[in-house]
Amino acid sequence: MEQEYLSIFDEKHQKVGKNTRSFIHKHGLWHETFHCWFVYIENGVPYLYFQQRSKVKEDFPGLFDITAAGHILANETVNDGIREVKEELGINMSMEELQSIGIIKDSILQEGFMDNEFAHTFIYITENKHLPFHLQEEEVSGIFSSPLAEVARLYDKKVAHISLQCIHSKNDDLIAINATLKDFVPHGTGYINTVLMSAIRIK
Template identity: 45%
Template sequence: MESELLRIFNEDHQPIGVATRAEIHEKGYWHETFHYWLMEKKQGIDYIFLQLRSPKKKDYPQLLDITAAGHLLANETVEDGIREVKEEIGLSVHMEELKSLGILKYSVKMDPLLDNELAHVFLHQKNVPFDSFVLQEEEVAGIYRIKFTDFSALWRDQKEYIPMQGFEVENGEKNFFEKSVGKEQFVPHDQSFYAALINKIQQELK
C-alpha cells in the first residue's frame, strides 16, 4: 500500500507529478482523496454515520472517521473512488445517488506523518440499517451514528461530549454499544475541516 502511486499537486490543485504514498506522507505533498459521508433521517432527526478505524491501522487506529474514504490512485478518476464504500463498509452505491459537496483542503501533521489532502467530498442521504454494513475488518472495526445536531455542536465547541450508537465487530460478530465521545475520539482533522463540512451539509439539508 505504501508503494501505491498517487498524483501530487501544488496548493492551487495543479498537478505536478506522481509519487508513492509513503513519499507523499513523508514530504507532505498535496494529493487527492475520496470522502463518502452517509446520513439518514429518522422521525425527523438527521443522523450522520462514522466508521471506527481498525486497531490494525497504521494511522489513527480506533478513532472515529469519515463513513468511508480512500486515496485516489494515479490512474483513477474521482468517480473511481466510490469503490472505497463497497470495500470498507460493504454498501453498494452509485455516483448518481451522491451529492457533491466540492473539494475540501486540509492538513494533518502528526510526526512523522504530513498529510495534505484535496478531498472530493460526497454526501449520501439514505436510511441504512446497521445490518446492511459488512466491514473490511482490517480497515474498519465498527460503525456508529450520531445526531447531526450533536456532531455540529461538538465541532462548534457548543458541547464537550456527545452520545452515539452503533456496533463493533469482534471475531466476526457485531456487538452493539451506546457511548459518549469527545473530540479526542475522532481522527484529528483540523477543526476548520469539520466546520466547513458541517456548513456544506447544512446547506444540503435546508
C-alpha cells in the same frame, strides 16, 4: 506489496507529478482523496455516520472518522473512488446516488505525519437505518452515528462529549460509546465545518 502511486499537486491544485503514497505522506505533499459521508434521516432529524477505524490500522487506530474514504491513485479518476464504499463498508452504490459538496482542503499535521489532501467530498442521504453493512475488518471495526446537531456542538466545544450509537459492529453487545474530540481523527477545522454546514443544508 506493490507500492501505491498518487498524483502530486501544488497548493492551487495543479498537478506537478506523482510518487508513492509513503513518500507523499513523509514530505507532506498535496494529493487527492475520496470522502463519502453517510447521513441518515429519521423523522426529519439528520444523523451523521462515522466509521471506527480498525485497531490494527497504522494511522489513528480505533478513532472515529469519515464513513468511507480513501486515496485516489495516479491512474484513477474521482469516480473510481466509489470503490472505497464497497471495500470498507460492503455497500454497493453509484456516483449518481451521492451529492457532491466540492473539493475541500484537509490537512492533518502531526509529528512524523503530514497529510495534505484535496478531498473530493460527497454525502449519501438515506432513510434506511439498517443498511447491509459488511465491514472490511482490517480497515473498519464499526459504524456509529450521532445527531448532526450534536456533532456540531462537539466541534464548537459547546459540549465535552457526545454519545455515538452503534449501528453495526462485530461486538453484538455494544450499544453506544461516549466520545470526546480526542476520539476522532483530527481533520482540519475548516474541513469539518464545511462538511457539517453542507450536510445541514442538503438534509
